[in-house]
Each structure stands twice: as structure tokens, then as C-alpha cells.
Amino acid sequence: MGTEDIYRKGLEKSRGSFWGRIKSVFGLGRTLQAADMESLEEILIGSDVGVASSERIIKDLEKAISALPSPPTQDFLADLLREEITALLSAAGGHQVLESPPEGSRPRVVLVVGVNGSGKTTTIGKLAARMVKGGQKVLIAGADTYRAAAIGQLEIWARRAGVDFVGGVEGGDPASVVHDALSAAMAKGVDTVIIDTAGRLHTKIPLMKELEKIVRVAGKVTGRPPDSVLLVLDATTGQNALVQAREFSRSAAVSGIILTKMDGTAKGGILIPLSTELGLPILYVGLGEGIGDLVPFSPEEFAKGMVG
Ligand SMILES: Nc1nc2c(ncn2[C@@H]2O[C@H](COP(=O)(O)OP(=O)(O)OP(=O)(O)O)[C@@H](O)[C@H]2O)c(=O)[nH]1
Numbered sequence: 001m002g003t004e005d006i007y008r009k010g011l012e013k014s015r016g017s018f019w020g021r022i023k024s025v026f027g028l029g030r031t032l033q034a035a036d037m038e039s040l041e042e043i044l045i046g047s048d049v050g051v052a053s054s055e056r057i058i059k060d061l062e063k064a065i066s067a068l069p070s071p072p073t074q075d076f077l078a079d080l081l082r083e084e085i086t087a088l089l090s091a092a093g094g095h096q097v098l099e100s101p102p103e104g105s106r107p108r109v110v111l112v113v114g115v116n117g118s119g120k121t122t123t124i125g126k127l128a129a130r131m132v133k134g135g136q137k138v139l140i141a142g143a144d145t146y147r148a149a150a151i152g153q154l155e156i157w158a159r160r161a162g163v164d165f166v167g168g169v170e171g172g173d174p175a176s177v178v179h180d181a182l183s184a185a186m187a188k189g190v191d192t193v194i195i196d197t198a199g200r201l202h203t204k205i206p207l208m209k210e211l212e213k214i215v216r217v218a219g220k221v222t223g224r225p226p227d228s229v230l231l232v233l234d235a236t237t238g239q240n241a242l243v244q245a246r247e248f249s250r251s252a253a254v255s256g257i258i259l260t261k262m263d264g265t266a267k268g269g270i271l272i273p274l275s276t277e278l279g280l281p282i283l284y285v286g287l288g289e290g291i292g293d294l295v296p297f298s299p300e301e302f303a304k305g306m307v308g
């Protein structure tokens, strides 16, 4: 399956709710009227696009439409919306290329954080596989020591991706796993270390402090802060993803977002305020449970998948 197909298939539900509702404004063969703008704005906001982004899109649409000789057709609106969404999402930009070996110091340290069940461990497996394809030597560190099952699950993903694994014991200190994994990686000339962490609610202070300790210990071993802190968010949580992003940014310098489970939700629009309101780049999207279902985020493909 090509990237375009992965997006089209993964965004089927979101497209149905977003474009499906917009299409219904047109009715049978009808063109768009000025009075329809209010319904359009409601649909945008209802699709988790966010108030500010929705207002901006509507304003731009009104401007473009007023310059037309006749009321716009459905196709015209689809083209405009695709352009608007692409432009909005390209603004946060800064796609970090994690697949190719690091240009700076080795090992590149990628810390993965997020609330319980957001898809961290699965995403790490998928990401490690992409890095291997990019020619890297990868090591996965299991700093989720709360449940024995979590350690086992990550080890299975490491094997599937064909990479090294350093894990702790159940109940062990997550920061000491990070210490051991980074020391081993430095000795072995590993290109990238991906650190899995236990799911934590952004509202639980001790766990957020633990995250800060992990960051500190990693810094002690390598002499610098983690190169990337990836926040994994579950797209099905909708607006709560915004709250999580704000809170996690307080405890760790989040450098980018991975939005998972886009295939299982109609709330794909949430990606827009995440990027436009928080200014955090969306790096990858998860569009399924398989090892190949993590794709680099593309504003164009996303826009095409949502509209039309
Ligand atoms: N459909 C779909 N399911 C996904 C995706 N990413 C992860 N999942 C599923 O979500 C569930 C939770 O994934 P995990 O990777 O265990 O989540 P986690 O964040 O590591 O969970 P904790 O370690 O308990 O905090 C699993 O059943 C995954 O298969 C995705 O992109 N699409």
C-alpha cells in the first residue's frame, strides 16, 4: 500500500464525519450560499478542528468565494479546504528526520511519553522498524517497569523490529534502566536509543517528577538533554489530547507529537489545533496496529484523506 492509500484508508472515519457532513450542506446539485457559512463553521468546530482554526478557515473561504463570479460548487470547496488544511498544518513544520542516522553525537536519544494506553509501546516498535530500514543500529530501552507484561510486550516489539533491547525488572527504577541502556548503547556504537516509559496521567505529580528524573539521568550519561521527546497521543480522545499536550510540555521539552489510532476515530481533525495552537509539529501518525502502520506526517496527504 502506498502512503496515499494508507492515509485514505486510515482516515476513512474522519473523512466520513468531516467531509460527509460538509457535503450534506450542498444537498442535491446545490451551490454554496452565504448563509451556509455558519453551518460550515459549526461542522468544522464539531470535527475538533478548534475554534481559532475554524474561524480562520471560514474567513479565508469567504474571501476566496467572494472573488468568484458564481457561487462555488462542491469540488471548488473541496479544493479550497484541502489547500487551507495543508497550509495550516505546514506552519508548525520542522519535520525531524528520525529514520536516517544522527548527524550529531551518538547515540541519538529519543524519549517517548504519554498517558496510559495511548500507543507508546506499539509506536516504538513501528518506529524502530523504520529506523532499521533507514540503516540505523537501534536499541530500545524499557523504562516501563511497573508491569512485567509491559517489559515483555516491548521485548516482543524489539524482536519484531530486529533491534537490541535493554529492560529492567518489574518494580525497578526506570531511571536506572535508562542509565544502563545508554551506557550499553555508547559502548556498542548504537545510532539511536528509543526509551519507552510507563503510561502516566498528566495530572499525577509524582509520575511527572519521575519523568523529569529520567530526563536528568539521560543527560548525565550523554552530557545533553534527550534529542527528541515524542509525545504519543491517542486521536480518539479528541479535545483531551490538547490538555495532555500542554501538561506534558511542562515536565519534558516535547519536540513533536505522534498521533495514534487515527484509523479508529472520526476525530482526526484534532491534529489541526494540536499543531496550530500549540505549535508542536506532528511527526508521525498511527493508522493501524501493524508494524507498517506508522507513517511520517504529511499535511498534503492528511488534507487529501480528510476531504473528498
Ligand atoms: N487501531 C490502532 N490501534 C493502535 C494504534 N497504536 C496503538 N494501538 C493499539 O492501542 C493499544 C495500546 O497500545 P500500547 O502500545 O500498549 O500503548 P501504551 O501507551 O504503551 O500503553 P501503556 O504502556 O499501558 O501506557 C494496543 O492494543 C495497540 O495495538 C494505531 O495507530 N491504530
Ligand SMILES: [Mg+2]
Pocket (backbone or CB within 6 Å): 120, 121, 122, 144, 150, 197, 198, 199
Ligand atoms: Mg506501553
